[in-house]
Amino acid sequence: MAFQTMEWIGATATLRLLDQRFLPEVVQYRDLATPEAVAGAIRDMTVRGAPAIGVSAAFGIAQAALLAEAAGRPLIPALEAADGVLRASRPTAVNLFWALDRMAGLWRAGAGAAQLLAEAQVMEREDIAVNEAIAAHALAILPQEVTFFHHCNTGALAAVGVGTALGIIRRAHEAGRKVFAYLDETRPRLQGAKLSSFELMEYGVPHAIVVDGASAHIMRRRRVDMAVVGCDRVAANGDTANKIGTYNLALAAQDNGVPFYVACPSSTIDLATPDGDGIEIEEREADEVLRIGGQRVAPEGAPAFNPAFDVTPNRLIAGLITEFGIVRPPFDVNLRALLAGRDGRVVSCGK
Numbered sequence: 001m002a003f004q005t006m007e008w009i010g011a012t013a014t015l016r017l018l019d020q021r022f023l024p025e026v027v028q029y030r031d032l033a034t035p036e037a038v039a040g041a042i043r044d045m046t047v048r049g050a051p052a053i054g055v056s057a058a059f060g061i062a063q064a065a066l067l068a069e070a071a072g073r074p075l076i077p078a079l080e081a082a083d084g085v086l087r088a089s090r091p092t093a094v095n096l097f098w099a100l101d102r103m104a105g106l107w108r109a110g111a112g113a114a115q116l117l118a119e120a121q122v123m124e125r126e127d128i129a130v131n132e133a134i135a136a137h138a139l140a141i142l143p144q145e146v147t148f149f150h151h152c153n154t155g156a157l158a159a160v161g162v163g164t165a166l167g168i169i170r171r172a173h174e175a176g177r178k179v180f181a182y183l184d185e186t187r188p189r190l191q192g193a194k195l196s197s198f199e200l201m202e203y204g205v206p207h208a209i210v211v212d213g214a215s216a217h218i219m220r221r222r223r224v225d226m227a228v229v230g231c232d233r234v235a236a237n238g239d240t241a242n243k244i245g246t247y248n249l250a251l252a253a254q255d256n257g258v259p260f261y262v263a264c265p266s267s268t269i270d271l272a273t274p275d276g277d278g279i280e281i282e283e284r285e286a287d288e289v290l291r292i293g294g295q296r297v298a299p300e301g302a303p304a305f306n307p308a309f310d311v312t313p314n315r316l317i318a319g320l321i322t323e324f325g326i327v328r329p330p331f332d333v334n335l336r337a338l339l340a341g342r343d344g345r346v347v348s349c350g351k
């Protein structure tokens with residue numbers, strides 16, 4: 001059963017999103033007609049994953065312009081309102097702000113709806129190329145037989161293309177490597193158990209779901225060649241924000257001599273944030289911790305604290321796998337060198 005994370009429906013100027021909140025049991029879509037609805041879908045995690053969030057927001061901006069033009073209303077106030085509501089949807093994934101800044105650069109310069117829609121579609125295509133380039137750079141360092149440890153969901157459900165870290169795992173399998181992946185479940189939203197396994201089942205990639213607390217034991221007792229995760233924001237020194245539990249996994253990997261890699265589209269690199277202490281960590285509703293599948297698992301009235309991300313210090317990271325190549329320490333120097341003069345241009349994935 002094929003699935004598509006997002007699709008622009010030109011006839012109705014709606015953004016069709018796969019509603020990831022009900023996977024894997026139910027594959028259902030939502031057609032969103034306004035930037036406010038797109039912002040709500042980002043906030044409630046209908047769509048999630050740093051790259052997918054950014055592209056969705058770009059389409060939300062295009063929608064604002066289309067609606068204003070159709071109603072004969074001035075563009076700038078409508079776009080400023082849409083930009084504001086989208087920026088407020090989630091705080092940690094820098095791709096959201098990177099995408100909105102890129103769109104704002106156009107509409108503040110007078111771009112109309114057609115140009116804004118075209119730019120959102122360019123970003124959609126770029127993500128596909130970026131994902132393939134990340135996988136290609138990773139493949140160059142992978143052995144013929146490779147066992148991965150993966151956290152959260154970073155595949156096609158988190159992006160427009162094949163995804164980042166899970167895209168590496170998928171493409172390695174499809175390239176003929178003998179691949180096995182341990183997927184931790186990733187409490188509380190279970191992106192690993194629900195979404196990454198859904199994807200790897202679809203692609204036929206051998207894997208096993210494990211509880212979050214099993215990572216150190218597995219890396220100590222069983223073969224794991226590489227831990228690979230996604231990212232939501234990489235600070236200028238290489239400290240990386242990703243789904244809560246990533247830092248724990250990185251510590252377990254270090255303790256067991258397992259190299260820890262971050263699949264990192266350049267749109268996720270935030271040179272304006274010097275280090276991980278400057279990254280805002282989203283705190284979500286306590287109910288996400290207190291309930292599983294709507295069933296309360298904690299005592300009535302019990303409190304919970306639900307940070308949705310954590311920051312992995314750069315000292316635990318072997319490399320950042322970007323579309324331009326693998327960045328190694330010292331990250332502060334090498335990240336700036338990687339981006340110098342590129343102004344975010346995406347590498348082509350052409351033959």
Ligand SMILES: CSC[C@H]1O[C@H](OP(=O)(O)O)[C@H](O)[C@@H]1O
Pocket residue numbers: 048049050051152153154155158159163164165191229230231232242243244308
């Ligand atoms: C392609 S990286 C996606 C990144 O986003 C996830 O967070 P969420 O599911 O809350 O959007 C997680 O941090 C992944 O690594």
